[in-house]
Amino acid sequence: MSSPKTYDVIILGAGGAGLMCAAVAGRRGRRVLVIDHADQPGRKILISGGGRCNFTNINTAPDRFLSANRHFMKSALSRYTAQDFIDLVNRYGIAWHEKTLGQLFCDQSARQIVDMLMAECADAGVEVALGKAVSELARDDSASGEAPYSMRLGLDRLRARSLVVATGGPSIPKMGATGFAYEVARKFGLKVVEPRPALVPFTLGGTQILFRELSGVSADVIASCGKTSFREAALFTHRGLSGPAILQISSYWQHGQDIAIDFLPGLPPEWLVEQKRDRPKIHMATALGSLMPDRLATTLADKIGLGGELANLPDRKLAGASTRLHRWAFSPNGTEGFAKAEVTAGGVSTADLSSKTMEAKKIPGLYFIGEGVDVTGWLGGYNFQWAWASGVAAGAVA
Incomplete structure (x- = not known):
């Protein structure tokens, strides 16, 4: 039997985090191999942002990420910032633009980001093996000074001094x-925070199923869960609720909780009473129709049950309607699951990892980066920035 091929670093996963890690490690003179069971690199990058890749967010800050340890992401994010990635994009001459809320997109194609990362890896001498899955992954403690990690890749036996797991989560x-990633973590004794779909649409049932008649209608709202709120668009679907505001709040939602929607964002509680004084002859649906799509205005007015001209409605009933419109409760019966989730919340426990290097505290040379870790960003480029930052953190030392 032939002797195994030995590398300084083997990275499992050719997504954003894995490729960034590989390029950084390769530039340090490390012999690096990236392995992915997919037949092309960066598949999630390619479909992100409608094919234009929302590659970072200029408003990146630790408080825009969820984790059991809210401080864990601070180190990596501070050492590789959104501006650092923008500088890399600019060096490759990739044109980009800013959309709402600090989100940055390629002008042309997400493939430019993948090509850039692959070029970085090629320049750093990184080997890439695609369309292949590893098996028989193990660690030999007696070889800890040499290359303790071993595995098979087809007929080849491989060994590595460091192993980086960048295979993401189960979303999409x-x-x-x-x-x-969780299987590997558990194999080596690391804890895993229960994974769940995040940035995902809600499903509705029961009496709320009547809102399905609004499928395709969107409106500017404030979506709230507990003490957390987001103001962006909400979209009614044939199954429930979606749109940026809903995807954002879904990461904070637990089964059994209500989602509150403010259909009158920014307006004072007395707005309807003021409308009655200023435009007494109009109906509720007409008043609401000045703020939102007519179909939504009509449906909300029907559900509130206040017909006729505003002049004929008591102020207390209008105040009650305003209260409901500012905090309309929906009770999701679930989400559309990992199939429609943009990312995964939960993952490899940060309690078992170094926040500086992403290395397992008790298993030398074992690293976890990217989506597989219990760090989840907001919608809008934050999760890509975590991929870049965590990849750099591990690549600088692996």
Whole structure:
């Protein structure tokens, strides 16, 4: 049997975090191999941002990420910032633009980001093996000074001094996503925070199923869960609720909780009473129609049950309607799951990882980066910035 091929670093996963880590490690003179079971690199990058990749957010800050340890992401994010990635994009001459809320997108194609990362890896001498899955992954403690990590890749035996797991989470399984990172973590004794779909649409049932008649209608709202709120668009679907505001708040939601929607964002509680004084002859649906799509205005007015001209409605009933419109409760019966989730919340416990290097505290040379870690960003480029930052953190030392 032939002797195994030995590398300084083997990275499992050719997504954003894995490729960034590989390029950084390779530039340090490390012999690096990236392995991915998919037949092309960066598959999630390619579909992100409508094919234009929302590659970072200029408002990146630790408080825009969820984790059991809200301080864990501070180190990596502070050492590789959104501006650092923008500088890299600019060096490659990739044109980009800012959309709402600090979100940055390629002018042309997400493929430019993948090509850039692959070029960085090529320049750093990184080897990439695609369309192949590893098996028989193990660690030999007796070889800890040499190359303790071993595995098979087809007929080849491989060994590595460091192993970086960058295989992501199970969101969007049609892209080949799996929970492999969690299997590896558990194999080596690391804890895993229960994974759940995040940035995902809600499903509605029961009496709220009547809102399905609004499928395709969107409106500017404030979506709230507990003490957390987001003001962006909400979209009614044939199954429930979606849109940026809903995807954002979904990361904070737990089964059994209500989602509150403010259909009158920014307006004072007395707005309807003021409308009665200023435009007494109009109906509720007409008043609401000045703020939102007519179909939504009509449906909300019907559900509130106040017909006729505003002049004929008592102020107390208008005040009650205003209260409901400012905090309309929906009770999701679930979400659309990992199939429609943009990312995964939960993952490899940050309690078992170094926040500076992403290395397992008790397993030398084992690193976890990217979405597989219990760090989840807001919608709008934050999760890509975590991929870049965590990849750099591990690549600088692995």
